[in-house]
Amino acid sequence: MNERILELLKNKNYKELRNELIELNEVNIADIIEEVDTSEAVILFRLLPKDMAVDVFSYLSNEQQMNIINSITDKEIEHIMNELYFDDMIDFIEEMPAYVVKKILKNTKEDERALINQFLNYPDNSAGSLMTIEYVDLRKDMTVAEAIKHIKETGIEKETIYTCYVIDGSRKLEGIISLRKLVTCDEDKKIEDIMNTDVIYVHTHDDQEMVASLFKKYDLIAIPVLDKEERLVGIITIDDIVDVIEQENTEDFQKMAGMEPTDIEYLDASVFTLAKNRIAWLLILMISATFTGRIIQRYEEVLQSVAILAAFIPMLMDTGGNAGSQSSTLVIRGLALEEIKTKDFFKVVFKEFKVSFIVGIVLSIVNFLRIYFIEKINFKVSLTVTITLFITIMLAKIVGGVLPIIARKFKLDPAIMASPLITTIVDAVALIVYFTCATIILGI
Amino acid sequence: MNERILELLKNKNYKELRNELIELNEVNIADIIEEVDTSEAVILFRLLPKDMAVDVFSYLSNEQQMNIINSITDKEIEHIMNELYFDDMIDFIEEMPAYVVKKILKNTKEDERALINQFLNYPDNSAGSLMTIEYVDLRKDMTVAEAIKHIKETGIEKETIYTCYVIDGSRKLEGIISLRKLVTCDEDKKIEDIMNTDVIYVHTHDDQEMVASLFKKYDLIAIPVLDKEERLVGIITIDDIVDVIEQENTEDFQKMAGMEPTDIEYLDASVFTLAKNRIAWLLILMISATFTGRIIQRYEEVLQSVAILAAFIPMLMDTGGNAGSQSSTLVIRGLALEEIKTKDFFKVVFKEFKVSFIVGIVLSIVNFLRIYFIEKINFKVSLTVTITLFITIMLAKIVGGVLPIIARKFKLDPAIMASPLITTIVDAVALIVYFTCATIILGI
Numbered sequence: 033m034n035e036r037i038l039e040l041l042k043n044k045n046y047k048e049l050r051n052e053l054i055e056l057n058e059v060n061i062a063d064i065i066e067e068v069d070t071s072e073a074v075i076l077f078r079l080l081p082k083d084m085a086v087d088v089f090s091y092l093s094n095e096q097q098m099n100i101i102n103s104i105t106d107k108e109i110e111h112i113m114n115e116l117y118f119d120d121m122i123d124f125i126e127e128m129p130a131y132v133v134k135k136i137l138k139n140t141k142e143d144e145r146a147l148i149n150q151f152l153n154y155p156d157n158s159a160g161s162l163m164t165i166e167y168v169d170l171r172k173d174m175t176v177a178e179a180i181k182h183i184k185e186t187g188i189e190k191e192t193i194y195t196c197y198v199i200d201g202s203r204k205l206e207g208i209i210s211l212r213k214l215v216t217c218d219e220d221k222k223i224e225d226i227m228n229t230d231v232i233y234v235h236t237h238d239d240q241e242m243v244a245s246l247f248k249k250y251d252l253i254a255i256p257v258l259d260k261e262e263r264l265v266g267i268i269t270i271d272d273i274v275d276v277i278e279q280e281n282t283e284d285f286q287k288m289a290g291m292e293p294t295d296i297e298y299l300d301a302s303v304f305t306l307a308k309n310r311i312a313w314l315l316i317l318m319i320s321a322t323f324t325g326r327i328i329q330r331y332e333e334v335l336q337s338v339a340i341l342a343a344f345i346p347m348l349m350d351t352g353g354n355a356g357s358q359s360s361t362l363v364i365r366g367l368a369l370e371e372i373k374t375k376d377f378f379k380v381v382f383k384e385f386k387v388s389f390i391v392g393i394v395l396s397i398v399n400f401l402r403i404y405f406i407e408k409i410n411f412k413v414s415l416t417v418t419i420t421l422f423i424t425i426m427l428a429k430i431v432g433g434v435l436p437i438i439a440r441k442f443k444l445d446p447a448i449m450a451s452p453l454i455t456t457i458v459d460a461v462a463l464i465v466y467f468t469c470a471t472i473i474l475g476i
Numbered sequence: 477m478n479e480r481i482l483e484l485l486k487n488k489n490y491k492e493l494r495n496e497l498i499e500l501n502e503v504n505i506a507d508i509i510e511e512v513d514t515s516e517a518v519i520l521f522r523l524l525p526k527d528m529a530v531d532v533f534s535y536l537s538n539e540q541q542m543n544i545i546n547s548i549t550d551k552e553i554e555h556i557m558n559e560l561y562f563d564d565m566i567d568f569i570e571e572m573p574a575y576v577v578k579k580i581l582k583n584t585k586e587d588e589r590a591l592i593n594q595f596l597n598y599p600d601n602s603a604g605s606l607m608t609i610e611y612v613d614l615r616k617d618m619t620v621a622e623a624i625k626h627i628k629e630t631g632i633e634k635e636t637i638y639t640c641y642v643i644d645g646s647r648k649l650e651g652i653i654s655l656r657k658l659v660t661c662d663e664d665k666k667i668e669d670i671m672n673t674d675v676i677y678v679h680t681h682d683d684q685e686m687v688a689s690l691f692k693k694y695d696l697i698a699i700p701v702l703d704k705e706e707r708l709v710g711i712i713t714i715d716d717i718v719d720v721i722e723q724e725n726t727e728d729f730q731k732m733a734g735m736e737p738t739d740i741e742y743l744d745a746s747v748f749t750l751a752k753n754r755i756a757w758l759l760i761l762m763i764s765a766t767f768t769g770r771i772i773q774r775y776e777e778v779l780q781s782v783a784i785l786a787a788f789i790p791m792l793m794d795t796g797g798n799a800g801s802q803s804s805t806l807v808i809r810g811l812a813l814e815e816i817k818t819k820d821f822f823k824v825v826f827k828e829f830k831v832s833f834i835v836g837i838v839l840s841i842v843n844f845l846r847i848y849f850i851e852k853i854n855f856k857v858s859l860t861v862t863i864t865l866f867i868t869i870m871l872a873k874i875v876g877g878v879l880p881i882i883a884r885k886f887k888l889d890p891a892i893m894a895s896p897l898i899t900t901i902v903d904a905v906a907l908i909v910y911f912t913c914a915t916i917i918l919g920i
Contacts, residue, residue, distance in 0.1 A: 057674055059694050089679070180659065187660045194638050194655070211655060216631045217622065230501055248722070250503050251715040253697060277718065278692070281725045282809055288729075289805035289895065290798055296809040299823060306827070307834040310802050317798050319846070324790040332783050337774050342786060346768040346903050349790065352551055353797075354734055354761050354896045358754050359735035365726055366742040379743060383750070390751035395758055402763070451733065451895045452798045459790050462675050465830040 037064055041072055046389065050079045058084060060326040069155050074103040075127035086115040091116055094127040101132055110139040117191050119164035119272065159243050160236035162276065163257045163266030168196040172224035173269035176217050183211070186243055192269050195254045201337045203255055203263040207231060233258055236265060240276045242415065245370065284368060288361070288450035317456050324460045331467040334476050340409065341470060344417045347399075349378070352424040352462040359432035360454050364446045367436060374441050380433045388429035392436045416466070416473045423469075424462040431457060481508055485516055494523045502528060506535035518547040530559040538571040544573065545576055554583040561635050563608035563716065567594045604680035607701045607710030612640040615734040616650055616668035620661050627655070637714050639698045641658040642671050649700055651653050651675060664768065677702055680709060684720045689814070691717045728812060732805070732894035734761065761900050768904045775911040778920050784853065785914060788861045790905070791843075796868040796906040797899035803828050803876030804898050808890045811880060818885050824877045832873035860910070860917045867913075868906040875901060 040049040045446065052063060053076070061080070065073045065088065070285045077100050080088060087095060089112055101109060113121060113136060125133055138143055147165070154160030168190050170179050185335040187193040196206040196214070207227035207342060231254045234243050246255060252467045281291035287394055290313035328335070328345075332350065335342050354453065363380060366372035372380065432454050436446035470476060484493040497505060497520070505524070509517045509532065521544050521725050524532060533541060533556055545553060557580060569577055569592065581589055591609070598604030604791060612634050623640065631637040649916040653672035657702045659669055677700045678687050690699060691714060726915060727737035734757035738745065738806070772779070779786050807824060810816030816824065840862045848858040860905075876898050881888035 043642055048735075055674065057694065059677070065588050096601070144722060184660055185920060187656060192671060193659065211659070212631060214657070215637065215659075216628055220897050230499065232501070248718055250501065253714065254479070270697065270718075274714075274718065274721065278725075278813060282813070283728075285805055285809050286477045286733075289801050291805075293800050297815045298806050299816060299820060301828075303827060303830040303834065306806075306831045307838075309800070310831070311838055314795060314798055314802075314835065315842060317844065318791060318795045318839060321791040321794040321845070322788075322851075324794070325787040328790065329787040330785075335786060336780070336783060340773070342776070342779060343765075343769040343773040345789065346772065346793065346907070347762060347765040349793065350763045350765040350768070350903060351652075353899070354758055357753070357895065359730055362742050362750075365729045366580060369722060369726070371889055372743060376743060383743075386747040387750045387754070388681060389745065391754055393760065394751075394755055395762060398759060399762065402766070408764075443527055451801065453796070459794065463790070 033062055033069075037076075037262055038068070040069065046075075046079060049076075049127050053079060054081060054084065058087040059091050059210050061088045066093060066096055070099050070103075074100060076321060078104070080425070082111060083115065084406040086112055090116060090124075091351070094124070097124055098128060098132055099199065101128075101135065106135075106139050109136060113140050117164050117166055118151070118266075119162065119191070120147065122161070126152065145465050151243065154236060157240045158236065159234045159238045159240065159257050159268060160266070162240055162268045162454060164191045164235075164269065165266050166191045167254075167256075167264075167267040168193050169264070170196050170209065170223055172198050172200075172222070172227065174223045175219065175428070176214055176221050176223070176226070177219040179209075179214055179223055180219075183214075191269070192254050195267075195315065197256055197264055198210060198223055199264050203234065203265075205258060205262070205264045208441035217433055231256065234268075235259070241280050243268060244273050244276045244280065248277075284364075284447050287445065290314065290450075290452035294441075313452060317452050320456045321459065324456070327460060327463040327467070331463075331470075334467055334470055334474075338413065338470065338474060339476055340413055341416075341466075345466070346402075348417070348420055348424060348466055349455075349459045350460045351395065352428045352458040353420060355388070355425045355452040356428035356432035357451040357459045359388075359429045360436055360449050360451070363433050363436045364450060369444045372437070374437055377437050380437060382432060384429045384433035385426075388426045391429070392422040392425040404463040416469045418472070419473070420462065420466045422464050424458065427461050427465070428454070431461070477512075478508055481520075483552050484510070484519065485512065490519075490523060492583045493520075497523060498525060498680070499527065500791065502531040503535050504605070505532045510537060510540055512605075514543050515534060518544060520546070527557060527559065530556050534560060534564040534568075537771065541568055542576055544574060545579065550583050553580060557584050559608055561608050562591075562710075563594070563606065563635070566592065566605070570596065598680060601684045602680060603678045603682045603684065603701050603712060604710070605711045606684055606687070607680075608635045608713065609710050611698075611708075612637050613702075613708070614642050614667055616642050616644075616666070617672065619663065619665045620665050620667070620670070621655075621659055621663040623658055623667055624663075627658075636698050636711070638653075639711075641700055641708055641711070642667055642707050647709075649675060649702060649706070649708045652700065672832040675700065678712075679703070685724050687719050687729040688720045688724065691813055692721075707851050713779050728808075728891050731891035732808065732887065734758065734894075734896035755898065761896055765903065768907060771904060771907040771911070775907075775914075776852065778914055781920055782914065782918060783859075784857055785910070788847075789910070792861070792868060792906045792910055793863055793899075793903045795865060796872045796902040797838065797870045797895070799832070800872035800876035800902045801830075801895040803873045804880055804893050804895070805885040807877050807880045808894060811884055811890045816881070818881055821878070821881050824881060825874060828873045828877035829870075833872045835873070836866040836869040839869060856917055860913045863917070864906065864910045867909050868902065870908070871905050872898070872902040875905070 037052055073096060077085060078331045117344050125136060166189060168183055168187060183193050185391050196203060200206055206227045208231050209223060209227045213226060232246055232250050235258055253270045254267050256264055256266060259265045277293050286293045292309040294309055363372060399421050400414055400418040403409045403417060437450040439446045439449050481496055504880055509520050517540060521529060569580060610633060612627055627637050638655045639655050641649060651673045651674050653667060653671045656669060673919055676690055676694050679702055697714045698711050701712060703709045723739050730737045736753035738753055807816060843861040844858055847853045847861060880895040883890045883893050903916055
């Protein structure tokens, strides 16, 4: 399909091209526009029927959006801005450089401009920054028939009509009603008698993570957003929440690998930003790890007298780190999904105690068999390594399971208690256990 | 609110209790039932009006569902099974032990039993295992008015009525139409003329991750599921996809921490399962790490002659591992969200080259200042450690950025190229670089 489009574009067969384009899904057209070069992109975009062009525009990358805005007339810009859903417009404006924003604002009406400025001021990652203003509002004294007529007349421009919002004269939210209920109810029933007054809602400054967890908990497809005076100012729809969920997960992945979280895509992020996000934690962990080095320094004579001991340091440190990271990852994820609460502290401790016992036994046996029988290491050294391995795994898993819960208890983000930090802590623990065992068993 | 419910329950004031309960959201009632003990849970459940009881049931944990099924009459079971959405019923049956399943199947009609068996046979994580059969089907020769009448009559029992499916006599999917379009269109228009024929759909055996990415790409709220003969057999709705997205993310977190993925919640998983999921990777990594140990063994004389070198091994290994994990995490996540493609290989290499250069310089300088001026380590040793640190960071970040893409290229899961494996690889690299630098600079 795409080859056909590209061929028609090359041959400047624009009439045929337009016919092919309008048969496609807007998302796929956007994909094609992303692939061609700048001038061709503008040609393709301008071939689209006006309404379709707006939808396609909302699916383009910021880079391509800017390219198009720079190439079309003020009148075309005005049309796009009028037809874009408000939340898509805000997302777009937020990413544009100042001169583009100026050009856009010039082409919007004064009252809308005020509204845009208000939306641009909502904090990043707040409910306000996610919401749209295109929703259906009803009055409680309407009948079902009147409500449906109202939806028929105004619904086309709304982002969703499947949940309608019942408000009073001062825009205070009184209830919600689904289109499903309206369609399946008697036409002469009053909205007031059938609306749902037990509404789940959020405020403009609530954090997006909290909003997403309400969607998950109550299986919502939209949620109303109220201002400080409890007036309805917008709604958030599920498609934006899906993006929020992925964004929050990405941030957790980044934090758990010891980075400052960012919502800029990897390939779009500047080298400087990427470096900056990574350096802080690397520095902290590097300096912490030198303390681990001190432990080795302190036991220098032990290493000098039984040099083979040094050869097992990487294995003990790595296995301890891995064992601890496994536990901390499960607990951090459980906390994020609210499957584990801080009150489950002792449940986690006991669980990790039992799991680490099994894991410790299995790994220790395999290790002993390997180094004593295959690598022919002296019995006492083999024993020292094996006992250290067992104790390290037990401690690593318990520490790894417990630290994220403690972090949550102290209102810290549990995600910092992930692999990098756990590894650093466990390394130190492993070495202390190792040298203590060595001095006892080998009698050094 | 919950305190009031618990007090009424204790005082056996059931009439008042029922009045309080019916004012609550079903999700919140389910939360309360989870908190009280077994016999109280059954009392609360039985106080609920029949329809509400079914909704509440679908939000309960498997444990509490089983407890209730074991305590109510066959007739009550029959009612719940009839009223549950089909996908919720399948999810529930899949988690129950055999004797409960038997009890349930005894209470369902024969044709439904056949359907249940068919659904239970869809592979885990397939579209078939997610879909529900409660959707609205229309014929293309209906008018809008007829379609709305049909929805009015049958819509109450459907999981969603917001997207309707147009099928022919043999149930082949001919198009879809949204309720929004039906409500905002002229009543005498034919469905055929206004339906959307460019339908995004999946097949029963497609993987849930692919289904979720279609929802994200096209901002869907439902998707039709076809069988091998292209007949419509069910639909998947967005609420189930939100769960799939979280489940896929959880699996990625688990794989990236070196564990077998599982969708059982941490607190529900048995100790044996948890241990089993963790041991395989720990064993592989433990044995790999012993090869790292061999490197130390080979350079025993170097360590013997300059014993202080051993003290920096943990810092070099840890920093290298952390630097590599940062890069691999970003790239693995980028691949999962389809922000990075395999064709971006060289873009990633160049980016990591530049980022690691900056990061390497900063860390090396800090490290040199610290160990030479503060720890007063001999200049040549300080230089050896610093140069090793720089080279290790460069290599770690490039290896970390590149391995996930290579894995994807070879159709392996990029998530295995995460922290544990990268750490093991980078440890070996770091030690080889370290001892090579040491022999050159210190002239050992």
